[in-house]
Amino acid sequence: MVEVSARLRELVAAGRDVAVLTGAGMSAESGVPTFRGQGGFWENESFEDLATPQGFARDPDKVWRWYDARRRGVAACAPNAGHRALAEYQMHHPGMKVITQNIDGLHQAAGSRNVVELHGALFRVRCTRDGMARDDRRVPLPDIPPRCACGALLRPDIVWFGEALPQAAVEAAFGAARRAALFLVIGTSAVVYPAAGLPAIASGAGAWVVEINPERTAISDQADEVLRGPAAVVLPALLGAVPAATR
Ligand code: BJW
Numbered sequence: 001m002v003e004v005s006a007r008l009r010e011l012v013a014a015g016r017d018v019a020v021l022t023g024a025g026m027s028a029e030s031g032v033p034t035f036r037g038q039g040g041f042w043e044n045e046s047f048e049d050l051a052t053p054q055g056f057a058r059d060p061d062k063v064w065r066w067y068d069a070r071r072r073g074v075a076a077c078a079p080n081a082g083h084r085a086l087a088e089y090q091m092h093h094p095g096m097k098v099i100t101q102n103i104d105g106l107h108q109a110a111g112s113r114n115v116v117e118l119h120g121a122l123f124r125v126r127c128t129r130d131g132m133a134r135d136d137r138r139v140p141l142p143d144i145p146p147r148c149a150c151g152a153l154l155r156p157d158i159v160w161f162g163e164a165l166p167q168a169a170v171e172a173a174f175g176a177a178r179r180a181a182l183f184l185v186i187g188t189s190a191v192v193y194p195a196a197g198l199p200a201i202a203s204g205a206g207a208w209v210v211e212i213n214p215e216r217t218a219i220s221d222q223a224d225e226v227l228r229g230p231a232a233v234v235l236p237a238l239l240g241a242v243p244a245a246t247r
Contacts, residue, residue: 002237005225008182011208012238015093017181020086021173021198022100022107022231025187025213029080029232032073032104036189037215051160060153064145067156071122075139079110082186082231087111089239097176101188101195103158116172118165118195124157133157165194173198180207187212187231190219199223212238 004012011018024034034040041047049055049062056063079087087110090096098107098115103122107115126133129152136146136154146154159165173195177183183202190196199219203209211223212234220226227234 002227002229002234004227004238007208008210008225008238011182014181015089015096017095017179017207018089018093018184019097019099019176019180019182019202019207020184020186021177021188021195022098022102022186023188023190023195024102026082026100026231027077027080027102027104027106028187029082029230030077030104030106032077032102032106034187036191047161051158052162053160056155056160060145060155063156064141067122067158068139068141068144071139071141074104074106074122075137077104077106079106080232082233082235083107083110083112085235085239097172097180099173099176099195099198101192116169116176118159118169118173120156120158120166122156122158125154126157128153128155170194174201177202177207178205180205183207183209185209185211185213185219185223186235188217190217 028034035042050066083106086098090112098112100107100115100117101119103120105121105123123135123137124133125136125146127148127150129150148154177198178201180202183199185199196218199209199222203222209223210225210227211217211220212227212231214228214230
C-alpha cells in the first residue's frame with residue numbers, strides 16, 4: 001500500500017507537465033546493479049580506472065572488458081513493472097518527459113518515447129578519431145578493444161566523469177524541469193551533477209517534487225513528498241491510479 005497526498009493524486013490524474021528523473025535504482029529490480037552502496041559497481045571497482053577518459057587512455061582493454069561484461073548483463077535483463085508503468089502512463093499523457101541517467105535502454109524497451117539520455121547509451125559506440133557515434137548491439141563484442149572501420153579505437157558512447165553531457169540532452173532536461181508541475185525523482189542517489197541539480201531547478205520553478213527510493217538520499221530533504229519503496233512497486237501503485245476516463 002503506497003500512501004500518497006491528495007495533491008500528488010491530483011497532479012498524477014491531471015497528467016500535465018509531468019517529468020521524471022531516473023537513476024540506477026530504477027533498473028535494480030530488472031537485475032542491473034547500481035553504482036553506490038552495497039553490491040554497487042563502485043564497491044569493488046575504481047571509477048577512476050573505468051569511468052574516466054584518463055582510465056580509458058591508460059588501459060582501453062580493461063575498460064572495454066568491463067563494458068562488454070555490462071553489455072552482456074544488461075542484454076539479459078528486461079524492463080520491470082516500474083519501467084512499464086512509466087511507459088503506460090506516457091501513452092495516456094504523451095507530454096510526459098522521461099529523463100534518465102541510465103545507459104541501459106530499459107525505458108525505451110518498455111515503450112517510453114523521447115527518452116532524454118543524460119549519460120549516453122551502453123549499446124552505442126563512438127570513434128575516438130572523428131567522434132561519430134553509432135548503435136552497436138553485438139554481445140559479446142568480437143574484438144576487445146573494438147576498432148572503427150577507419151582503424152581508430154572505438155569507445156563506449158557514455159559520459160564519463162569530467163566529461164560534458166550531450167548539450168541537447170542537457171537543454172531538454174533543464175527545460176522539462178523548469179516547466180514541470182510534477183517532478184518525480186526515482187532511484188537515484190542524486191550525487192552526480194549536473195543531473196542531481198534538476199530537482200532543485202524543478203522545485204524553484206514551482207514543481208511538486210516527489211522522491212521514490214527505498215533509501216534516504218542527498219535530495220530527500222528538498223522533496224515535497226517522499227515515497228519510500230522500490231520503483232517497481234511504487235510506480236505501478238502511483239501511476240496505475242489514472243482515472244478510467246483518461247485511459
Ligand atoms: C532504488 C532501488 C529500487 C536501489 N527502486 N530505488 C558539482 C558539484 C560537485 C561535483 C561536480 C559538480 N558538477 C560536476 C561535478 C563533477 C562530477 C560529479 O558530479 N561528481 C560527484 C560524484 C561529486 N560530474 C561530472 O563529471 C559530469 N560531467 C560534468 O559535470 O562535466 C562538466 C564539463 C562541462 C564542460 C566541459 C567538460 C566538462 C559527468 C558525470 C557522468 C556520470 N557518469 C556515470 C558513470 C558512467 C559510466 C557507466 O555507467 O558506465 O553515470 S557515474 C554513475 O553515477 C552513472 C550514473 O548515471 C550516475 C548516477 O548514479 P545513480 O543513478 O544515482 O546511481 P547510484 O548507485 O548512486 O544510486 C542508486 C539509488 O537507487 C540509491 O539511492 C538507491 O537507494 C536506489 N535504489 N534500489 C528505487 N528498487
